[in-house]
Amino acid sequence: MSDGNDDNPVQTSTKQMKEIIAEEVGKAIEGSLSGFIDNIQGTVLSLVEERVKRLEDIVNLMKEKTGERKGCSYKEFMACKPPIYNGEVDPIICQRWLGDIEGVFERTHCDESDFVAYGTGQLRGQAKDWWDNKKNEIGAEAVRAMTWEEFKTPFLKHHSPKAVINKIKEEFMQLRHKGETIDKITAMFMDKMKFSSELVTNEEQKIYYYYNMLSAEYREFMTPSKYETLTKIINVAREREIELKKQVERGERRAHDVNPSPTKKARTGESGKKVDAKGGSPSCKV
Incomplete structure (x- = not known):
């Protein structure tokens, strides 16, 4: 006889079974829903990727039909008047061409290919x-697959040989100002300095070589330690050149002293040798 409590083992077992079934059903639904969502996401992403690829294919096809290409066309390249190189075995001319064409x-915006x-x-x-x-x-x-860097290696080896570069380094160390304008001698200095990087590793060394290259008329009014950059000492040299020209115009200095001609100097030396050989003054032709 029941006393009113839920102590019936059959009822208790049924209740537990319902709870277990409900829990398992919930788990099954949750797992199915998660998998269903993943499937939907995967399907949507796949459709989007496929649509994007189709659009890219259509765009590329249109470009091919209209003649459009990646980077600039040859016509656009030539419109910028790229420099011509004739094959001079001269490192200065050769590397200047490379810099200009690049x-x-x-x-x-030319494509690397x-x-x-x-x-x-x-x-x-x-x-x-x-x-x-x-x-x-x-x-x-191999030519079609060649990169620009792969082209430059044999190109420089042929047109900018090491022996010629070593000669330029020697010329840089021996370069002297002999009547050229400051702009001309500076251009020569800068061209040769490009190949003497191991000699001029900092601004102070550049200033040192530039100062020693100048003629006495310039050096006597300049102190290299005062200048922080090569540009500054070049500008001072230009100012000194203007002052020297003014002195010539005022008659305070001879033009020969400012811009001595190497040719005239050589002729004068030859004449002196002839006079010494004869042991007296040259004969009068009048």
Whole structure:
């Protein structure tokens, strides 16, 4: 006989079973829902990626039909008037051409895959002969795959040989101001300094070499330790050049003292030698 309490083992067991079933059903629904959501996300992402790829294919196809290409066209490249190189075996001319042509690449946003084709189109004379021979040597396929850096290596080896660079270094150390204008001698100094990087590792050394290169008329009014940059001492040299010209105009200094002619100096030396050889003054022709 029941006393009113829920102590019936059958009822208790049924209740527990319901709770267990409800919990398991909940877990099943939750797991199914999670998997369902993942499936939906995967399907949506797949559809989006497929649609994007289709759009890219359509855009690329339209570009091909309209002649549009990545980077600049050859016509746009040539519109910037890229420099021509004739094949001088001169490191200064050679590397200046490389710098100028690379500047055009940058300004026109040229694609790297076109560097070699566009750049070598500006070779003329001996430079073109060298390139034609190089193409035959490595083959058409290697030429198409060649990068600009791979082109520059043999190009510099042929047109900017080490022996010539060493000669420029010697000329840099021996460079002296002999009547040239400051702008002209400065240009010579800067060109040769590019190949003497191990001699001029800082601004102080640049100033030192520049100062020692100048003639006495300039050095006597300049103190290299006063200048912090090469640009400053160059500007002071220009100012001194203007002052020397004014002195010549005022008659305070002879033009020969400011801009001595190496040719005249050599002739004077030769005349002196002839007079000494004869042991007296030259004969009068009048």
